[in-house]
């Protein structure tokens with residue numbers, strides 16, 4: 001029965017997976033923003049979707065009906081309903097929605113004059129968690145997963161006047177979802193990222209991969225993908241500043257491989273050089289700003305541009321600085337990554353899901369290396385086929401969007417997942433897909449370790465075999481003993497690979513003071529950081545760390561009155577932007593490592 005149900009859900013997902021192949025680099029295309037106020041209907045019972053027999057209705061809210069005569073019975077009216085800002089989570093826009101988990105309908109009206117011969121797409125940066133999208137009453141398709149972009153073609157549906165796009169956004173947590181029911185972050189619902197219309201030529205450059213070939217600092221390799229009827233075209237790739245101009249011919253699928261030599265200044269945190277790259281087909285031109293660098297491992301070392309590097313990192317949630325709620329803007333990215341810079345970081349872990357594209361573009365510009373991950377978190381349903389389909393599609397969308405960002409060096413498959421055979425099968429198939437989609441970057445996961453005796457820690461999770469870099473989360477001094485416990489521990493790793501301590505930390509309420517063994521004080525948190533950095537700097541195979549976490553973030557699991565009040569307080573900075581003592585401990589430690 002279980003198998004039957006999961007196969008059925010899988011079939012449903014395939015049947016309804018009608019998103020068009022993803023368009024990349026939307027920042028540099030001909031776009032019209034649909035951000036701003038959208039009309040919304042809160043629909044906890046989904047009466048706009050199901051009839052009273054709980055069957056999908058063909059007369060739902062997506063039709064945006066209006067009474068035509070005085071006898072007409074229509075029990076909703078978008079145009080009299082409240083508005084919400086897009087992008088933005090609904091929880092922090094209306095007190096009544098703070099704890100709401102369920103369906104909200106969004107509607108936006110627009111006019112659009114499409115130039116002749118052009119195609120039009122509607123692009124959503126993200127909708128948490130499930131979105132059913134309709135244009136002028138017709139279903140465009142649906143999308144699962146709250147942190148990755150998706151788009152639909154609307155060329156044949158769009159009119160010059162009075163279009164209405166309606167999105168049913170449902171953020172109910174689901175056991176079979178990715179993530180599952182249980183997380184340590186707020187389930188912010190809604191159209192949380194930019195929404196835009198993208199106009200492209202009838203055959204256009206939809207996607208491309210332009211990076212240095214694995215192991216080479218002078219050979220660019222990748223591919224280009226056209227979309228449209230006129231698929232066999234000459235495509236020129238130009239990098240004017242490096243005197244590069246090279247031509248390829250796409251095949252009948254619109255695909256061509258690229259391979260050319262280039263003498264490039266390599267991108268690095270010290271010199272985040274981005275080149276203007278221009279792709280010109282016979283029908284389309286796309287510009288991008290791309291950095292080129294190599295990333296490899298050798299034994300226990302991580303090599304950036306051939307040289308060993310220590311990753312001085314910090315973990316970041318997509319929580320908006322100061323105002324709180326989901327972060328979504330360039331300004332949010334600037335503040336968060338600016339704080340990381342101030343900490344003397346050269347690296348960030350964007351936990352626990354792909355962050356918005358402003359973050360990865362900003363990281364490219366500011367010269368901050370990035371660990372990017374999908375929300376395969378804790379105890380998702382390893383045995384369920386549709387869960388794997390879902391995780392894979394989120395991984396595909398993440399890599400598709402960001403594969404030309406020099407800042408990203410690590411794709412992480414999972415966080416703190418419990419060891420079992422089904423989990424190993426699930427995760428190995430994810431890492432295979434990641435390598436297939438992007439052969440250039442390193443693969444990691446945040447694993448756990450165990451004690452072999454009172455003072456020896458061992459990392460030997462079987463998934464480690466499939467990774468390039470091992471991530472490990474530990475909470476010595478917080479969930480695991482007192483801060484000084486770190487002083488006498490011996491670390492062992494079963495793999496001859498670099499290890500990143502992907503989490504350690506302690507909770508502190510900004511402004512709460514006491515001695516350094518009093519929980520929740522800034523002093524206690526600073527104490528944990530002191531002992532941690534002393535321990536970690538001595539372990540040879542540890543080649544980086546991303547302590548938990550840059551800024552306090554909302555979590556329904558954190559209920560302690562007057563201290564937590566629904567905030568995870570492990571931030572080095574409070575949710576209002578105030579720096580705690582531990583910030584300066586880490587800042588100093590990283591300063592000392594800067595030239596190492």
Ligand code: GCB
Pocket residue numbers: 184352415416473503548568570
């Ligand atoms: C962890 C999780 C992270 C939590 C953190 C905590 O191990 O990976 O998502 O927020 O611990 O604060 O307990």
